Amino acid sequence: MDEALRTTPLTEQHRFLEAKLGPFAGWSMPIRFTSTLAEHAAVREDVGIFDVSHLGTIAVTGPGAEAAIALTFTNDPTVLTDGSAQYTLCCDASGGVVDDLIVYRLDTERFLAIPNAANTAAVLAALRDPAAGTGARVADVTDRDAVIAVQGPRSLELADQVFAELDAVPRVASGTAPFAVTVVQHGDRELLVCGTGYTGERGVELLVAAEDAVTVWTALREAGATPCGLGARDTLRLEMGYPLHGNELSLDVLPTEARLGWAVKLDRPEFRGRDALLAAKEAGPRRCLWGIVADGRRPVRAELDVLRPGSDEVVGRTTSGTLSPTLKQPIALAYLQGDLGPGDAVELDVRGHRVHGRVTKPPFVERRPSD
Numbered sequence: 280m281d282e283a284l285r286t287t288p289l290t291e292q293h294r295f296l297e298a299k300l301g302p303f304a305g306w307s308m309p310i311r312f313t314s315t316l317a318e319h320a321a322v323r324e325d326v327g328i329f330d331v332s333h334l335g336t337i338a339v340t341g342p343g344a345e346a347a348i349a350l351t352f353t354n355d356p357t358v359l360t361d362g363s364a365q366y367t368l369c370c371d372a373s374g375g376v377v378d379d380l381i382v383y384r385l386d387t388e389r390f391l392a393i394p395n396a397a398n399t400a401a402v403l404a405a406l407r408d409p410a411a412g413t414g415a416r417v418a419d420v421t422d423r424d425a426v427i428a429v430q431g432p433r434s435l436e437l438a439d440q441v442f443a444e445l446d447a448v449p450r451v452a453s454g455t456a457p458f459a460v461t462v463v464q465h466g467d468r469e470l471l472v473c474g475t476g477y478t479g480e481r482g483v484e485l486l487v488a489a490e491d492a493v494t495v496w497t498a499l500r501e502a503g504a505t506p507c508g509l510g511a512r513d514t515l516r517l518e519m520g521y522p523l524h525g526n527e528l529s530l531d532v533l534p535t536e537a538r539l540g541w542a543v544k545l546d547r548p549e550f551r552g553r554d555a556l557l558a559a560k561e562a563g564p565r566r567c568l569w570g571i572v573a574d575g576r577r578p579v580r581a582e583l584d585v586l587r588p589g590s591d592e593v594v595g596r597t598t599s600g601t602l603s604p605t606l607k608q609p610i611a612l613a614y615l616q617g618d619l620g621p622g623d624a625v626e627l628d629v630r631g632h633r634v635h636g637r638v639t640k641p642p643f644v645e646r647r648p649s650d
Contacts, residue, residue, distance in 0.1 A: 287332035288425045289494040296506060303509060304396035306333040307539035311508040318511035319604045322478050326498050335399030336395045336421045336486070337392040339406060343413025344390050348382055353534065355544040359384040364458045364475060366542055368534055369402050370552030374559050375530035379522065381475055383460045394531060395524045405551060422524050425586055426494035432481035437481055437609035441498045452483050452605070465491060475572040477512060479519035479646050514601050520570055520612060520641020525580060526598045527568055527612055535564045536614065537649035569621065570643055573609035578602040579630055584614050585626040594619060605644045
């Protein structure tokens, strides 16, 4: 393992469990512990835990915190109340997606932004000018916490059990609604229980002080949670059609093309990229991100041409693909020409083989209902 890679507070635990570690966005991360299929099934059927401490954590604080968030990101933070969160985008002046992220409001002067690992520096830079103008303070506190995702049908029950053993608030996980955040005192430190995730299953994401990470991880594992790697995280998010920056999202992609216009609130007077995003909405998307379910069992991957049936006309390109562990069918996300949509037939060029498929609107599998 390259010694230049960053490690998380849980890396030694992963080595102890003989996980396969690999480089990801400059970090040494577990790709799998046993097998991606087994870990995927654990999350869909029971409960899995993920170390996602490579995600960035940016604190935005002070009287101007909300204003700085509003000037930087596409969604409207003024609708947030204490203990709530929202999905949002950071765009550049041309409307391209710098990152997609979650913003949490802890109180009127305390927000957290959680960007993707590879984009933490870019999001931090985007926040700095607005923060300077509003008097907000911006700090990269990624190393302060570990982030543990607890996901699956039994996740809330298991997390409640573990928190009870740690003498935390009773039923804190099951009492945290989707896109809410609960602040828990764990000793003399805070632990955040966030009703968010990247799997489509019930669950929470825990922001735990680095010093407490091993204790919480071990308690979850001993209570019956299956450790899962980034391999399963990718197949799970793909079955839900969730975009991944670097695949579905980039500076060359507009939110309307990725069908993320719902996270862009253009009725606000000023934020990064607003003028370009307004023009893009008025022009309409020239391409659109859809799902494709393919025939057979031949796995599909990113960067495959999508063609009209019986023709050599290329009408799109895949951005992600896999053999769905749940459906046992090949699935993909792809940017397709604007005249194509759900129900249309297409073909995929899979290493020279024409594979039939049908355009669909994700998710590919049914979302688990929340309690």
